[in-house]
Structure formats: structure tokens, C-alpha cells
Amino acid sequence: MxxxxxxxxxxxxxxxxxxxxxxxxxxxxxxxxxxxxxxxxxxxxxxxxxxxxxxxxxxxxxxxxxxxxxxxxxxxxxxxxxxxxxxxxxxxxxxxxxxxxxxxxxxxxxxxPDVHLVGTLLALGRVMPEASRRTARAVVRKVVEDLQQRVTQRTRAAVTGALNRAVRISRPQHRDIDWDRTIRLNLKHYQPHLRTVVPERLVGYGRRSNAVHREVLLCVDQSGSMATSVVYAGIFASVLASLRSLRTSLVVFDTAVVDLTEKLADPVDVLFGTQLGGGTDINRALAYCQSLITTPRDTILVLISDLYEGGSAEQMLRRVASLVGGGVQVIVLLSLNDDGAPDYDREHAAALANLGVPAFACTPDAFPEIMAAAIERRDVRGLIERLAAERA
Incomplete structure (x- = not known):
């Protein structure tokens, strides 16, 4: 032709x-x-x-x-x-x-099947006949399995590495001292008259144990505009929950709050536990998450929301300030998907920035690195700026 x-x-x-x-x-x-x-x-x-x-x-x-x-x-x-x-x-x-x-x-x-179709099926989940529900679960499971293959290995590697680095302890018992790192760190404290290094700081190995070193709370807005973010959040929550050194909770909300933590063993159950649509009460969801926190300084709270607050914005901002003041790391993801620039409440995002809380759109590929930085208490804001520059 x-x-x-x-x-x-x-x-x-x-x-x-x-x-x-x-x-x-x-x-x-x-x-x-x-x-x-x-x-x-x-x-x-x-x-x-x-x-x-x-x-x-x-x-x-x-x-x-x-x-x-x-x-x-x-x-x-x-x-x-x-x-x-x-x-x-x-x-x-x-x-x-x-x-x-x-x-x-x-x-x-x-x-x-794709992630957008899953969002549509979840929105209709409550009204589906049983025969359609079984077929819908099969469609959702296929998409979930494909996405898990994409994100699981990278998330496990990034988060596990961050945990191993983060749990090196500064006051280890004698058997847990990493002598090589301790000596290197304290060479400036060499005492010539004693002919030895007097360490100011001891560095310990991160001991392999079942101890929980960080608490992660994923608080996810399930309003209709957040459909694809809900899908990815459910999958990431299930991956994080499989790591013994993390205590992971998943809370979804609109005007009501639902704790899906007990379903994290199966991300399909997690997704069908959501109910897309409805209003938004961020403050109420944050209040519930706050009640779950046992060790604030070891807690990372990730709020995934476009920040369009249907409740009291003033109370929501006060709640965030209280969490930050108590030592909780708060991160706001305006979206968690590959859909491009999200629509969000810019006034609330700016107010959160003034509280020291970064608010930004996050792709699924970037999420593991963001979590690793938070676990190590690195500069998340700086990382966000670097990732944005790389994408540009």
C-alpha cells in the first residue's frame, strides 16, 4: 500500500x-x-x-x-x-x-483489566449481584497480582534496607557493637597518651528479631476522585504489613472511618472493604489514627488525600500540628498513582507545608523510596524535590 x-x-x-x-x-x-x-x-x-x-x-x-x-x-x-x-x-x-x-x-x-477499571468495580461493589461480584473479584485479583509483581520486590528491598540502617543502636550491649563502624566514627577521639580511641558514640548492629521498629499508618481518602490511589494504597499496605519490623495499619475514610488492618493479608479483601464515593472528613480520620499510635517518635503517618475537607479544616490542621508536635512523622500524598498532576486543595497543602508537613503527588515507583527515607528519618522534603527534578 x-x-x-x-x-x-x-x-x-x-x-x-x-x-x-x-x-x-x-x-x-x-x-x-x-x-x-x-x-x-x-x-x-x-x-x-x-x-x-x-x-x-x-x-x-x-x-x-x-x-x-x-x-x-x-x-x-x-x-x-x-x-x-x-x-x-x-x-x-x-x-x-x-x-x-x-x-x-x-x-x-x-x-x-487495569487499575482504573478496578476503581470502577470497587465503586459499584455494594450494588453488584453475587454472580457479578465473583467475576469482579477475579478481575480485581488479576490486576492486584500484576501490580504486586511490579511493586513488592522494590518495596521490600527499600524498606528492609532502611530498617536495617535505622535500627543500628547508639547504646548497644557489648555483643551488639559494630566495632569497625564504631572505630571509624570515633577516630577523631583518639587519645595519644592512652594510645586508644575513646568512643563518644557506639554503633550497634541492627539485631535480627521480630521486634517492631516502626509503626506505619496509612490513612486513605476513599472519595470517588481517589479511586486509583486507593488501589495502590491497598497493595502497598499489604506489602508493608508482611514485614515483621513494621506494625502497619490501614484506615480508609470518607465521612466515616473504617479500619481494614485485619484484612491486610489479602489485598483483594482490602480493596473490597473500601467504599468509593461519599464526602470527606479528614479530621475524623486523623483522630482515629491518633488513637492507634503507641510510640509517636517511631510512627510514620501517611495521609493519602486531595485535602478537600468536608469537615472542619481548622480542626484538621490543629490535629496535624498536634501529631507533629508529639513526634509523629506526617507525610501527605495528594495522590498515589501514575495519572499525572492531581487536583487538590492548594490552600490546605500550603497550610500543611507551614507546619513542616510535605504534601505532594507520588507515583507508585517513588513510594518505596519515600518510605525508606521516612524510616531513616532522612529529609523527605529534599527527596521529593530531587525526584521532581528528575521527572522534569
């Missing part, structure tokens, strides 16, 4: 107007199938999944039928790469009102 022919073919697929588009281009059977798949979503006919709307241009629609949607999903998977499939699925949900068709197991079987 010449470049001109291919260009005309592409214009025909873009215009989708048949004989009236002026291209006089005849489509092959494969291109005709691709055109029909595009027409069902981007045509001018139906404005919703019911096919009841009117309009010109392409006349296809998905109709009020889950099997028809399933066939369409199979078509787009055949004609387009997975990245395009995910965009088209998202567009179909938004443009054609397919939320109600997500209740049908036939459609779920045909879906190309």
Missing part, C-alpha cells in the same frame, strides 16, 4: 462517514470491523448505553446489552493495542453510561 493510499485509509477511518465522507475509500473487512468498533463508541448516534439518543454521523452504539458490550470489548482488543483498549474502555464508561452494564458478568469476562 502506498503512503497516499494509507493516508486516505486513515482519513476514512477518522471521518467514519461512509460514501458521504468524500474519500471514496473502500475499507477491507478488518478495517470495516475497526470502523464499527470506533463508531459504537465515538459515533454521533447514542449518547448513552441504551441507544436511545439521536444524532448524525456514525450511527453505531453499544446498546443496552452486556453481551453486545462484551463483543465490542473483544473487537477493540483484536484491533487495538492494550494501551488504546484501556483508553477506549474508560471513554465508553464515561460517554455511554456503561456503569450499569458493569453489573453483568458477561461484560466483566471480556474486559481488559
Amino acid at each position: 502506498s503512503d497516499d493510499d494509507d493516508r486516505m485509509r486513515r482519513w476514512r477511518l477518522v471521518l467514519g462517514g461512509g460514501d458521504a465522507d468524500g474519500t471514496e475509500e473502500q475499507l477491507s473487512p478488518a478495517d470495516a470491523g475497526m470502523d464499527q468498533a470506533l463508531a459504537a463508541l465515538y459515533g454521533g448516534g447514542s449518547s448513552d448505553a441504551s441507544g436511545s439518543g439521536e444524532g448524525g454521523g456514525r450511527g453505531g452504539d453499544l446498546g443496552a446489552s452486556a453481551p453486545r458490550v462484551a463483543r465490542w470489548l473483544g473487537d477493540i482488543r483484536r484491533y487495538f493495542p492494550s494501551t488504546v483498549v484501556q483508553v477506549m474502555q474508560s471513554d465508553a464508561i464515561e460517554r455511554l453510561g456503561l456503569q450499569r452494564l458493569l453489573l453483568e458478568p458477561e461484560m466483566l469476562d471480556a474486559v481488559e
Whole structure:
């Protein structure tokens, strides 16, 4: 096929107007199938999944039928790469009102799973029939397993290394002294008349034990805008909970607060324990988290929220100030996903910055390094600025 022919073919697929588009281009059977798949979503006919709307241009629609949607999903998977499939699925949900068709197991079987679809399924979890719920759990589990493979090894390595470095003790028992590091650290204290080093500070090995060295509280806003962040937070919480030297808690909230810590052994159970949507009461959630803290100076509280407070913003900021004043490390993630720059309350983010609390968007790839820095009590703000500069 010449470049001109291919260009005309592409214009025909873009215009989708048949004989009236002026291209006089005849489509092959494969291109005709691709055109029909595009027409069902981007045509001018139906404005919703019911096919009841009117309009010109392409006349296809998905109709009020889950099997028809399933066939369409199979078509787009055949004609387009997975990245395009995910965009088209998202567009179909938004443009054609397919939320109600997500209740049908036939459609779920045909879906190309991704983190955004998981967020949609979780939002509908309370109203799904049991048959659809079983299929939805299978879809969610596939996505969770894929994401776990992506994040688990890196998170374990970063956090375990940070814990090993952080628990080197300054007043070790004799059997726990790291003599090499202790001598190197104290060479400046060599006493010539004694012909020895008088150590000012002893460095101990981090002893391998089941002792808890840090408490991590993940406090996650489950309002609808935070859907993908909720998915990643649930997976990271499950990974952190598997590390014996951490005591990890997961709290999700809207206007109510739900503690999902007991479900952390299975991230799918965690995700189906959330309920996306509703209002937001950050202060109430922070108050609950504050009640869980036993050793403030060894506690890291990660608030994942866009900071749109539906309760008292003044009380929320006072609560954060109280936590910081008590020695708790507080970090605010405005989002935890790969979706780009989030929408968030800039006034509240600035107020938190004045309290010494960093508030920033975080990608899943950056989260392990952020947690490692917090565990070692390194400069998280400096790390954030470095990561932002690297992304730019």
C-alpha cells in the first residue's frame, strides 16, 4: 500500500462517514470491523448505553446489552493495542453510561483489566449481584497480582534496607557493637597518651528479631476522585504489613472511618472493604489514627488525600500540628498513582507545608523510596524535590 493510499485509509477511518465522507475509500473487512468498533463508541448516534439518543454521523452504539458490550470489548482488543483498549474502555464508561452494564458478568469476562477499571468495580461493589461480584473479584485479583509483581520486590528491598540502617543502636550491649563502624566514627577521639580511641558514640548492629521498629499508618481518602490511589494504597499496605519490623495499619475514610488492618493479608479483601464515593472528613480520620499510635517518635503517618475537607479544616490542621508536635512523622500524598498532576486543595497543602508537613503527588515507583527515607528519618522534603527534578 502506498503512503497516499494509507493516508486516505486513515482519513476514512477518522471521518467514519461512509460514501458521504468524500474519500471514496473502500475499507477491507478488518478495517470495516475497526470502523464499527470506533463508531459504537465515538459515533454521533447514542449518547448513552441504551441507544436511545439521536444524532448524525456514525450511527453505531453499544446498546443496552452486556453481551453486545462484551463483543465490542473483544473487537477493540483484536484491533487495538492494550494501551488504546484501556483508553477506549474508560471513554465508553464515561460517554455511554456503561456503569450499569458493569453489573453483568458477561461484560466483566471480556474486559481488559487495569487499575482504573478496578476503581470502577470497587465503586459499584455494594450494588453488584453475587454472580457479578465473583467475576469482579477475579478481575480485581488479576490486576492486584500484576501490580504486586511490579511493586513488592522494590518495596521490600527499600524498606528492609532502611530498617536495617535505622535500627543500628547508639547504646548497644557489648555483643551488639559494630566495632569497625564504631572505630571509624570515633577516630577523631583518639587519645595519644592512652594510645586508644575513646568512643563518644557506639554503633550497634541492627539485631535480627521480630521486634517492631516502626509503626506505619496509612490513612486513605476513599472519595470517588481517589479511586486509583486507593488501589495502590491497598497493595502497598499489604506489602508493608508482611514485614515483621513494621506494625502497619490501614484506615480508609470518607465521612466515616473504617479500619481494614485485619484484612491486610489479602489485598483483594482490602480493596473490597473500601467504599468509593461519599464526602470527606479528614479530621475524623486523623483522630482515629491518633488513637492507634503507641510510640509517636517511631510512627510514620501517611495521609493519602486531595485535602478537600468536608469537615472542619481548622480542626484538621490543629490535629496535624498536634501529631507533629508529639513526634509523629506526617507525610501527605495528594495522590498515589501514575495519572499525572492531581487536583487538590492548594490552600490546605500550603497550610500543611507551614507546619513542616510535605504534601505532594507520588507515583507508585517513588513510594518505596519515600518510605525508606521516612524510616531513616532522612529529609523527605529534599527527596521529593530531587525526584521532581528528575521527572522534569
